[in-house]
Amino acid sequence: MHAIENxxxxxxxxxxxxxxxYLLKKWKGNPTIIKRSSFATKTLLANPEAVKxxxxxxxxxxxxxFTDENLKSETVEETPYEARRAKEINSLLNSGSGPCDVLIDLHNTTANIKLCLIHNTVGDFVMHMMNYINSKLPQGVCNNICISGAKQSTFDLTSCGIGIEVGxxxxxxxxxxxxDLQEKATVHSLDFLELFNTGxxxxxxxxxxxxxxxxxKFPRDAEGNICGVIHSRLQDNDWTPVKAADPVFTLFDGTVVLLRDVISSVIIEDDIFYPCFINEAAYYEKDTAFVITTRCQKAVAKLQKS
Ligand SMILES: [Zn+2]
Structure with a gap:
């Protein structure tokens, strides 16, 4: 793989x-925190109108x-603000001093997720980056999710994008x-890229x-209203393993709902799952109460700049 330039x-x-x-504001006053010798670092307030x-x-x-469909569509009067902004950002990323090689997107969650790195490939470069960031943080703080195959952003990047989700x-x-945790994860990401570039x-x-x-999804009554709450044993226990017989919701009538009652996949008693984004505030509008993941591993080859 070639050197990272932008x-x-x-x-x-x-x-x-x-x-x-606020980290973007902080780094504007202290640019050395994100400056590295072997590549250029730019920052961008991605959605200024929503920030206001x-x-x-x-x-x-x-x-x-950032779907192909939106990026290629014609902008008309009715085009939503974020659809216009996505087009602007996409052209910004591919202009100026050259295309963006690595995009780091900073997010927060209301869930007790600590640090979750989100990537859309399990390629060796990205997985070495995940491994490096994890190695620099206390054990148990950092997890990572590959969202390949899921609905995802399609920035026109030559190499990779990672989301740094902290809560x-x-x-x-x-x-x-x-x-502080978000800044540490960003600094470790940049350090990894600098180490890669310098051999x-x-x-x-x-x-x-x-x-x-x-x-x-949330449990709902016949009229479609939410009729239960995340079970107290699940709440705040992001990444703690759960099995089919573990409680996940308490209905308002007192009924306890188990994982096997709400998951649509066929699962067996001993299957182990890792829940995350438990009770994330922004996911109520998407009717997602929590996300169930499985743990995998990837053998990665030695990595060195070509
Ligand atoms: Zn976000």
Whole structure:
């Protein structure tokens, strides 16, 4: 793989996720934190209108607006703000000093997820990056999910994009611990790219990752209203293994609902799943109560710049 020349860091893709928005302000005053000798680092406030309103988005989710269909469509009067902004960002990423090689997109979640790195490939470069970031943080803090095959952003990137998702943090709130973890993950990402560019060799290894099995919906009554709450044993226990017989919801009539009652896939008693984004505030509108993942691993070859 060739050297990395241009890196872009996005904050405020969602206008109510404060860590990325304020880290961009912080780094403007202290640019050495994100500056490295072997590549250029740019930052971009991705959704400035939503940031002004402190809302996730104005018209529609920017994160879901980078589809080929949208990027190639003609802009008309009715085109939503985020659909226009996605086109602007896509051309920005591919102009100026050259195309963006690596995109780092900063997000927050209200779920107790700690640090979750989101990537859309299990290629050796990305997986070595996941492994490096994880190795620099205390055990149990960092997990990663591959969303390949899921609905995803399609930035025109030559190499990769990663999402740095950190929580728990309420929407429109800035917490020191969450901001600090997001900054550390960003700094380690940039350090990895600098080491790669300057000839470091990353040995072959095996890197664990998660894949999404299912988004679990809220329980609803006959009129379609939510009729239960995330079970207290599941709440805040992102990444703690669950099995078919574990409780996941308590209905308002007291009934306890088990994982096997809500998952549509066929599962056996001993299958182990890893829940995440448990009770994420922004997912109520998508009717997702939590996300069920399975754990996989990828053997990666030695990595060195060609
Ligand atoms: Zn977000």
């Amino acid at each position: 890196v872009c860091i996005f904050g405020g893709t969602h206008g109510d996720e404060m860590s990325g928005i 309103l402190a809302r996730r988005y104005c018209d529609c989710d920017l994160n879901r607006s 728990p943090q309420p929407q429109r709130v800035l917490r020191a611990d969450i901001m 470091s060799v990353f040995s072959e290894t095996v890197v664990p990752y998660h894949v999404i099995k299912e988004n679990v």
